[in-house]
Amino acid sequence: MPSADTVTALAGVLKLPVGELLELRRIAAEETGTASAGVSGPGRPIGQWDPHELEVHPAGPGKGPSGADGVRALPGYARREHDQVLANAVTAAATGRSQIVVLVGTSSTGKTRACWEAVQPLAEKAWRLWHPFDPTRAEAALEELHRVGPRTVVWLNEAQHYLGDRKFGERIAAAVRQLLLDEERGPVLVLGTLWPEYAHHYTAPPTPGGDDPYSLVRELMAGHMVSVPDTFDTAALTAAAALAEQGDTLLADALTRNQNGGRITQDLAGAPELLRRYEQPRQAASRALLEAAMDARRLGTGLHLPKAFLTDAARDYLSDHDYDLLTDDWAEHAYAELAEQVHGKQEPLRRTTPRPTLRPPTPTTDAVTTPQTSAVPVFLLADYLEQHGRTTRRHLCPPASFWYAAHTHLTHPEDLNNLAKAAKGRHRLQWSHHLFQRAADHGDPEALTELARALVEAGDLDGAETLARQAADHGNTFALYLVAELREEAGDRDGAETLYQQAADHGDTGALTYLAVMREEAGDRDGAETLYQQAADHGDPDALIHLAEMREEAGDREGAETFTRQAADHGCTNPLAHLAKMREKAGDRDGAETFTRQAADHGDTYPLTHLAEMRKADGDWDGAETLYRQAADHGDTNALNRLAEMREEAGDWDGAETLYRQAADRGGTNALTRLAMRREEAGDRDGAETLARQAAGLGGHDALARLVMVRGMAGDRDGAETLARQVTDLGGTYALTRLATLLKMGGNRDDAETLYRQAADHGDPDALTHLAVMREEAGDRDDAETLYRQAADHGDPDALYLLAEMREEAGDRDGAETLYRQAADHGDRDAPYLPVEPSDIFNRLWPYGLDPDGTPTSPWEPSGSVELREHVPPRPS
Structure with a gap:
């Protein structure tokens, strides 16, 4: 085979087209298997x-x-x-x-x-x-x-x-x-x-006469x-989102940070270097500043972080060795390092100037005003590092310097409130109290309400009432309600009524309704009706509902209907449904239908379906079907499902399937799921899977998971497992977890454990917890503890509580307390699967809260003041 250089030289000598000869050479090379030979x-x-x-x-x-x-x-x-x-x-x-x-x-x-x-x-x-x-x-x-x-x-x-x-x-x-x-x-x-x-x-x-x-x-x-x-337009963002939905985690992560206005490629390109600069800084102080900024953002502060706050907050993020090495100008060097750009013109921590808020001039200001910007230096954390911090630091409680710096330097009430809530969720009760006080000093009504709640819990109703009035003066009447309810429970109805009246005086029309209820319970129907009417005049539809019920009970049906229609005109359809029920019970079927249709006209189809159920229960199937169809005509997909169920009960399978498909066409995945289950029962497994996948395509993965359970309970282990894996490929690990639970209940613990591990490998922390429970039940406490910790690291804080319970039951109270402290560091959360609320556990163990380092806080009083020491070198305790 001649080389490309030889062919080019021959083409020149023979005056032939070199391109054609080289193409012939390429074809010949491919045909003889020597395409890579002689390439030049x-x-x-x-x-x-x-x-x-x-x-x-x-x-x-x-x-x-x-x-x-x-x-x-x-x-x-x-x-x-x-x-x-x-x-x-x-x-x-x-x-x-x-x-x-x-x-x-x-x-x-x-x-x-x-x-x-x-x-x-x-x-x-x-x-x-x-x-x-x-x-x-x-x-x-x-x-x-x-x-x-x-x-x-x-x-x-x-x-x-x-x-x-x-x-x-x-x-x-x-x-x-x-x-x-x-x-x-x-x-x-x-x-x-x-x-x-x-x-x-x-x-x-070029310039005339100049060089070119x-x-x-x-x-x-x-x-x-x-x-x-520089940025992705709408079409490109849509395409990127589609790729993210197909499993592209890099794009998915970048899109979560899309507050930068579509700078997706810059985000992706700068991420590795940003991470390296965080993990391998030239000086430890730079990392300390970044971690203080990460914690501030993940706990709820705004984007713009004051320099003084970050500088003071960073101190306790340093080891004793690194702290001792700090020079007088350490902060300037650290900020300079973090201002150096990486790819995409991004800095780990950059100084910024917030845009001023521009509003129309008020009558008391000049027609033209010059926007004022803050003279306080503020910094912005790179989006990627912020997200990295939310993931890697989610289980950590910031050190004391962070909370002190927040109390000393932050002034925005929302920042202070959010940090106070974060401290409370981590059982740092004393710092939470002081941050709420700091926000309250700036007139924040939410902070005043939280402080009032704390005094209520401490039994100081008079102090709570004082703070509640201050909160109401700033626009939040919730604390007044809180104290009023306690006054009422204590039998002080006059005191409660006074507080409700104060809330009403601050523009809270709901308080008038509360007052009216109190008058009604006291037997003062005239006074109650007057207050209800006042609340209704101020736009409270609940008051109209109460008025309608009072008139109905008094036998004034015309008055009841009048108030009911007024409530409906205000967007409240509950009274229409209530009157429909009352008419139905009284035998007035026409009146009941009239009110249900009026409710439907106002966008509420529930009365129609409820009335249909009542008709069906009375044996009036035709009447029920008519009402269901009316609800369906008003856009109620569930009504189509009910109609289909009626067809099934009547043995009309074709009619039922037609209605289920109509519901599915309207986006009703429940209808497709029901169809899939019917096909499965009829032995049409392929048809069932097809319908279940259609439901999954619309977001209803439960159809496939139910098929898994049905096949597993029927003894078809292989079919159930195959389908479970398909659900997992679609992003739903719960099917594997459910199947594993089913096998466990059936006594097949080995296979159950295998499936739990597979689900865990696909990122399901619940599966790790299930595995831990199984290991604990089997007596393998060491493996159980390892799995509980893995589950906690993968986002299931319940695992820490379960592990702590295991330690307590074994008599290891110190070990249990350590785990509960780690759970507290994760922050406040709902725990529907735990028998005891986390806050109850924490209050039992540490009634005065925890210090930032996790040690129990010394006794203190919420209403008292605690002297705060200045946090500057040398490092204080």
Whole structure:
């Protein structure tokens, strides 16, 4: 087989088209199996390149669409407008016409990745790719450009290194232009990328009489530059979201941080370096600042973090050794390090200036005002690091310096409130109290209410009432209700009524309704009706409902209907349903139907379906069906399901299926699930699976999970397990967990444990907890403890409580308390599966709360004040 150089030389001597001869050589090489033999010219087949070798930025740790681990993963690719220009150039090159395209965009906007994606069709056609790089980019390009043969992509990423070179740039531009014009060496595709400032510099016309150092570069790029936008538009975001839904975790993570206005590629490109800068800082103080910022954001502060707060907060994040090494100017050095940019023009922690809030002038201000900005330096944490902190630090309670700095430097009531709640959720009760007080000092009504609640719990009703009135003065009347209810429970009806009246005086019309209820219970019906009417006049529909019920009980049906209609006009349909029930019970079927239809006209179909059920219970199936159809006509999908069930009970399977399908067409996954179960019962397993998958496609994965259970209970272990795995592939690990539970209940503990482990491997922390329980029941306490801890690390805090209970039952009270303390550090949460509320456990163990380091807090009084010590070097306790 002759080499490509030999064929090119022969073509020149014989005056034959070099492109055709090289194509014949390629075909002959493929037919004889020697396609790789005798290949000459720079570059290598496109398929042999790794995209990162061509300077495509890694997209951060995690898994790409292929599931591969490591920082070299690439996310899926969402195409944008410039991709079509590249595709057109690739098509032209593939058909024999040499092309050049230079993508122009700011750092990390996806230029290089776009070029890589564009050349993939050429890889299938055995094209080569050459990336001139050694000894320098410019020298390599100038030395080898004359050797580039047909069907080659010339890769000029960061083209300023080639075209902008002071010594060789113009010569390289001339050589590239000659390559594009030389038909005997074509076709070739030249791809380049540039930042806008370079493109502007190279293409700017020369000044009269001045030098023109880029004349050939300007001529080469004229008409071949394509802009790459900084952000994803709506179409690109939609495409990225679709890839994320298909399992692309890198894109999914980036989209969760899309508050940056669609800067997806910058986020992905900067993530690895941001993480490295956090994990491997030049100085420990830099990491301390980042961790203080991470904790502030995950516990609820706003985006803009004051410098003074971060500086003081960071101290206890340092070890004693690192703290002793701090210099007087440590903060300035740390902030300077964190201000250095990474890819995508991102900084780990950057100083920012919040935009001023612009509002129309009030009558007391000048027509034109100058917006004032805060003189306090504030900083913004990189989105990626914020998200990283929420994941990796979720189980940690910040140290004392954090809480002290928040109390000392933060002034925004919402920040203080959120941190106070976070402290309370972690049983740091004393700091919670002081942060609420700090927010209350700024007039925050929510903080005043929380402080009032604390005094109520401490039995200080008078102090609570004082704070409740202050909160009401600032627009929050909830605390007044709280104290009023306690007064009422204590028999102080006058005191309760006074507080309700105060709430009403602050514009809370609901308080008038409470007062009216108290008058009604006391037998003062006239007074109650007057208050109800006042509340109704202030727009409280609940008062109209009470009035309607009072008139109905008094036999004034016309008055009851009047108030009911008024309530409906205010958007409240409950009284219509109530009157419909009363009419039905009284035998007034026409009146009942009238009110149900009125409710339906107001958007509430429940009265229609409820009345239909009453008719069905009385044996009036025709009447029930009529009402169900009316509800369905008003958009109630569940009414179609009820109709289908009636058809089933009557033995009309075809009619039932028709109605179920109508419900499914309206998005009713329950209907598809019911159909699937019917098909399964009839022995049509394929039909059942098809319908269940249709339901899953609409978001109703429960249909497949129910099939798993049905087949498992029927003894079809293999069929159930196969289906469970399919559900898992769709993202629902619960099917495996349910099947494992079913096997466990049936005594098949070994297989149950196997399935639990498989579900756990797919990310289900509940499965780990189930496994831990099984190991504990089997007496393997060590393995159970390991699994409980794994479950907690994977997001199931219940596991810590269960492990603590295990320790308590074994008599290890100290070990149990340690675990409960770790659970407290996770923060407040609902615990529906635990027999005791976490707060009850914490209050039993530590009635005064915990200090930030986890030690029990010394006795203190919520109404008292605790002296706060200044937190500056030397480090205080």
